[in-house]
Structures are given as C-alpha cells and as structure tokens.
Amino acid sequence: MNSTSSDLTYEVRKRNFRNVQIDAIGVALSTAAAPFLPVFLTRMGATNLQVGLLTAMPGVTGLVLALVIGRFLQTRRNIVPWFSGSRLMVLSSYALTGLASIFLPREFLVNSVLGIWALATIPQTSLAVCFSVVMNAVAGPEGRYALLSRRWTIFGLTNTIVTFLATQMLDRVPFPLNYEILFIALSVGGLISYYFSSRITLPDQTPPLLAKSQSLTGTIQNYLRLLRQNPAFVSFSLKRFVYLSAISLAAPIFPLFFVRQVHATDAEIGTINMAASAVTMVGYSAWTWISRRRGGRFVLLSTTFGLMLYPLASALTPQVGWIIVYAGVAGFFQAGIDLVFFDELMKTVPPEYSATFVSLAQSLQYLSAMLAPLAGTWLADHIGLSTALLLSAGLRFLGFLLFLRPDSPV
Structure with missing residues (x-):
C-alpha cells in the first residue's frame, strides 16, 4: 500500500x-x-x-x-x-x-x-x-x-x-x-x-508478502522483525503513547475539577468547552502556515510544550475566567498536536506496510485511551484533583523532553 x-x-x-x-x-x-x-x-x-x-x-x-x-x-x-x-x-x-x-x-x-x-x-x-x-x-x-x-x-x-x-x-x-x-x-x-x-481514486497496489505463521509466537516474531527494521516508528510511537496517555489521564479529571473545585456553572463549563473548540478550528490554519515556515519539528516541540501548560495553569489558578483563557490557548496547541502527530507518524511508516504499522500505532492509542482515564480517576481519589492535574502536566513535560531527541529517518 x-x-x-x-x-x-x-x-x-x-x-x-x-x-x-x-x-x-x-x-x-x-x-x-x-x-x-x-x-x-x-x-x-x-x-x-x-x-x-x-x-x-x-x-x-x-x-x-x-x-x-x-x-x-x-x-x-x-x-x-x-x-x-x-x-x-x-x-x-x-x-x-x-x-x-x-x-x-x-x-x-x-x-x-x-x-x-x-x-x-x-x-x-x-x-x-x-x-x-x-x-x-x-x-x-x-x-x-x-x-x-x-x-x-x-x-x-x-x-x-x-x-x-x-x-x-x-x-x-x-x-x-x-x-x-x-x-x-x-x-x-x-x-x-x-x-x-467511495469516489476517492487511489491506484491499486500489489500487497507485500507477509510472513505467515500458524502460531501466535510466530506472528509476534514477525511483527517484532518489522519493528526492528523501523526504529524511527517505534521511537515516535512510544513517545506519542506517553504524551497521549498524559492527555487521557486528565480527560476525566477536568470535568470533576470544574464542578468540585472551581464550582463552575453549566454555562461556564459550556463556555470553557466552546473556547477550546473555537480556537482549535482557527489553530488548524495557523499551524499549517507555521509548519511551512518553521518545519514540522518546530510545531512538534511548540505544541507538546504548550499543551503542558493547560493542566499546570488550571491547577495553580482555579478561577473560571482564567480557565476560559487557558482552554482557548490549549485549543490552539491541540490543533497543532492533531496535525503534527499525524504528519510525523506517517513519516515513520514504511509505505508498503502502511496498514500494518498504522494498526500498531492505533493499538497503543487504544491502550492509552483505556488505561489512562482509569488511572486519572484513581489518582484524583487518592491525591486530589489539582495534584492529579499537576501530574498530567508533568507527564506531558516528560513527553516534550522525549520529543527533544529527534528520531532517525526511516
């Protein structure tokens, strides 16, 4: 493919x-x-x-x-x-x-x-x-x-x-x-x-020969062989997994934080979400423009660092007015994350094995989406909402530090 x-x-x-x-x-x-x-x-x-x-x-x-x-x-x-x-x-x-x-x-x-x-x-x-x-x-x-x-x-x-x-x-x-x-x-x-x-036109391809195995162990070995041949994919996918886990960790915490600690009304929570969504749509065009001038690596480092500030600032200043501003800023960086994660991932995917490698990346994303929110709510119960948000910020910063080390090209 x-x-x-x-x-x-x-x-x-x-x-x-x-x-x-x-x-x-x-x-x-x-x-x-x-x-x-x-x-x-x-x-x-x-x-x-x-x-x-x-x-x-x-x-x-x-x-x-x-x-x-x-x-x-x-x-x-x-x-x-x-x-x-x-x-x-x-x-x-x-x-x-x-x-x-x-x-x-x-x-x-x-x-x-x-x-x-x-x-x-x-x-x-x-x-x-x-x-x-x-x-x-x-x-x-x-x-x-x-x-x-x-x-x-x-x-x-x-x-x-x-x-x-x-x-x-x-x-x-x-x-x-x-x-x-x-x-x-x-x-x-x-x-x-x-x-x-269905009217998208792509040329037919000759599927690559996949090593067949009758056992689960053999299948796993085949996947490991492919991964060893593509270290850039492994490196980026693991870094992406860390960062997506940090985002998913905070997903169930923010609504609880808004209600129980910030004491925001339904209208105020709606405004927070609207601010993030509205700026995200603007951010897509902005980051496309920035990527043309500064390159994908600048976008990657800027967005992974910038999105770390949302849980950090919210936990330190739990006031609705400020959080609306923080959410808008987060929406801007989230737009860049969406674009750059897709772009950088596909750079590391060998074209002839695109479906296989995308499915591997998706599996890690599903694992993150399942486990991180559960960990987030558990942490909120044991260390408090604000501290859990600070932990999410720390994990995002770790992801940023991991991205500072560039992946070698495929």
Missing part, C-alpha cells in the same frame, strides 16, 4: 481533495448525534455501567482487533472501498438506534442499542486504520497539513452548527420522538460520506 498523490494526475488529486472535504461534512452531520446517545440511553433507564460500556466498547474492540484488521487490510489491493464501507456501517448505527426506539419494547431497548454499537466497533476499528492510510495517500508527503487542517476545520464548523440546531429541536419535540428524529435524520450524513469517500 504505497500509493501516494504523486502517482495521480492533477485533476484526480484535486477531485480527491474535494471528496475528502465533502466527506467531512457528511461525517460531521452524523457524528453530531454522538453526544446525545448516552443521554438518550440514560433517559431510557440505562445504568451507569451500561452508559460506561457505550464509551468503553470501541477501545476494547480496537485493542483486541486492530492488529488483526490491520493485517487483513494490508492484503487489500485498494483500501478505499473498506474506508467508505466501514464509515457507512458505523454511521448507519445511528439510524438503527432510532429505528430500534420506534419498534422495540422499552424494556429491550437499552441492551439492543448497546448490541448495535458493540457490532459497530468492528467497522469502527477498521475505519481508524483506513482513515490514516487513505488520508496519507490522498495528501502525499507534503500535503498532510493542508488536507487535514481544511478537513478538520470544515468538520468542526459543521458539527457545531448541527449540534446547535439539534439542541433546539430536542427542546421542542416530545421524548422519545425527538431523539428518534435526531438519530434517523442525522444518519443521512453517512450516505453523503459514503457517496463522496
């Missing part, structure tokens, strides 16, 4: 770029329903455990299946059909949720919806691998910042507008009809996404 945009004509590359951006609109339209799914289940009588399962299932499935799915995708001549098909299956789950609410008795609904989303985690894991491979192939080595900054800005704007309109509808239509309309209507975004993403 070593296709790049340079293998294609200018017109095809231009059409691919446009299809990626319109695909983002469809995805944003459907995923605007995501925050309302746990709310819907709660209103339908779901327990805390059931709501927790909804959040945890993608990570568990991803950790278990990412390598298997990555190895399967590595043998495909063209990954685009798997990318668009996986996306359609995931986003169609919103429509199935709405239909289940209409046709199933209430006592069976919660478990049925959990079953729908449990099955959706399989194409969701495939999608996570396909996304990186397809975006890298469409953008080429020099276009990753431009492609993804535009895509994520469009996604953010669309998602914000649709979420605002959805909240207005939910307040005006009786329950559960309001949620049924929401899930079914927004699932149309999946069709938009499928239509345009």
Whole structure:
C-alpha cells in the first residue's frame, strides 16, 4: 500500500481533495448525534455501567482487533472501498438506534442499542486504520497539513452548527420522538460520506508478502522483525503513547475539577468547552502556515510544550475566567498536536506496510485511551484533583523532553 498523490494526475488529486472535504461534512452531520446517545440511553433507564460500556466498547474492540484488521487490510489491493464501507456501517448505527426506539419494547431497548454499537466497533476499528492510510495517500508527503487542517476545520464548523440546531429541536419535540428524529435524520450524513469517500481514486497496489505463521509466537516474531527494521516508528510511537496517555489521564479529571473545585456553572463549563473548540478550528490554519515556515519539528516541540501548560495553569489558578483563557490557548496547541502527530507518524511508516504499522500505532492509542482515564480517576481519589492535574502536566513535560531527541529517518 504505497500509493501516494504523486502517482495521480492533477485533476484526480484535486477531485480527491474535494471528496475528502465533502466527506467531512457528511461525517460531521452524523457524528453530531454522538453526544446525545448516552443521554438518550440514560433517559431510557440505562445504568451507569451500561452508559460506561457505550464509551468503553470501541477501545476494547480496537485493542483486541486492530492488529488483526490491520493485517487483513494490508492484503487489500485498494483500501478505499473498506474506508467508505466501514464509515457507512458505523454511521448507519445511528439510524438503527432510532429505528430500534420506534419498534422495540422499552424494556429491550437499552441492551439492543448497546448490541448495535458493540457490532459497530468492528467497522469502527477498521475505519481508524483506513482513515490514516487513505488520508496519507490522498495528501502525499507534503500535503498532510493542508488536507487535514481544511478537513478538520470544515468538520468542526459543521458539527457545531448541527449540534446547535439539534439542541433546539430536542427542546421542542416530545421524548422519545425527538431523539428518534435526531438519530434517523442525522444518519443521512453517512450516505453523503459514503457517496463522496467511495469516489476517492487511489491506484491499486500489489500487497507485500507477509510472513505467515500458524502460531501466535510466530506472528509476534514477525511483527517484532518489522519493528526492528523501523526504529524511527517505534521511537515516535512510544513517545506519542506517553504524551497521549498524559492527555487521557486528565480527560476525566477536568470535568470533576470544574464542578468540585472551581464550582463552575453549566454555562461556564459550556463556555470553557466552546473556547477550546473555537480556537482549535482557527489553530488548524495557523499551524499549517507555521509548519511551512518553521518545519514540522518546530510545531512538534511548540505544541507538546504548550499543551503542558493547560493542566499546570488550571491547577495553580482555579478561577473560571482564567480557565476560559487557558482552554482557548490549549485549543490552539491541540490543533497543532492533531496535525503534527499525524504528519510525523506517517513519516515513520514504511509505505508498503502502511496498514500494518498504522494498526500498531492505533493499538497503543487504544491502550492509552483505556488505561489512562482509569488511572486519572484513581489518582484524583487518592491525591486530589489539582495534584492529579499537576501530574498530567508533568507527564506531558516528560513527553516534550522525549520529543527533544529527534528520531532517525526511516
């Protein structure tokens, strides 16, 4: 899977770029329903455990299946059909949720919806691998910042507008009809996404020969052999794992910190989140511009150091007004993190084994997303919210120090 945009004509590359951006609109339209799914289940009588399962299932499935799915995708001549098909299956789950609410008795609904989303985690894991491979192939080595900054800005704007309109509808239509309309209507975004993403054109590739083994030990040895041949990938992935763990560690702590220590109102918490989201969208364009002038390494070091300041400053000055400012600054650096982590990771991935190596990186990310939040809440219980945030800042600073040592090229 070593296709790049340079293998294609200018017109095809231009059409691919446009299809990626319109695909983002469809995805944003459907995923605007995501925050309302746990709310819907709660209103339908779901327990805390059931709501927790909804959040945890993608990570568990991803950790278990990412390598298997990555190895399967590595043998495909063209990954685009798997990318668009996986996306359609995931986003169609919103429509199935709405239909289940209409046709199933209430006592069976919660478990049925959990079953729908449990099955959706399989194409969701495939999608996570396909996304990186397809975006890298469409953008080429020099276009990753431009492609993804535009895509994520469009996604953010669309998602914000649709979420605002959805909240207005939910307040005006009786329950559960309001949620049924929401899930079914927004699932149309999946069709938009499928239509345009399936029209991304990448040349067919001859899959590389993968060493086959009948035993788990042999399979592990094959992966280790590939990793030993690509030390830059191993180095960057481990550093990225440390930094992502530091971010995930603070994810469940911040809401608790805002409520219990800062005593912020719902409106103030909403303003904090809005400040971060709004500046993130601006940050995508800014960091693309900065990367052209100062290079990816400057972006990497600036953003990993800058994002460390958010938990540090919040813990030291727990005042709503200041935290709104800190959140906006964090949003700016988070935009750079999103872009540079993708760009730097794909620099270390051997093109002919892109699906395999992306699945390895995804497995580490799933592990971080599962374990770090649990560690964060445990630490908050034992050392306090502010101290846990300071620990997150310290771990981010450790990640920054690790990135100071550059990786050798592939």
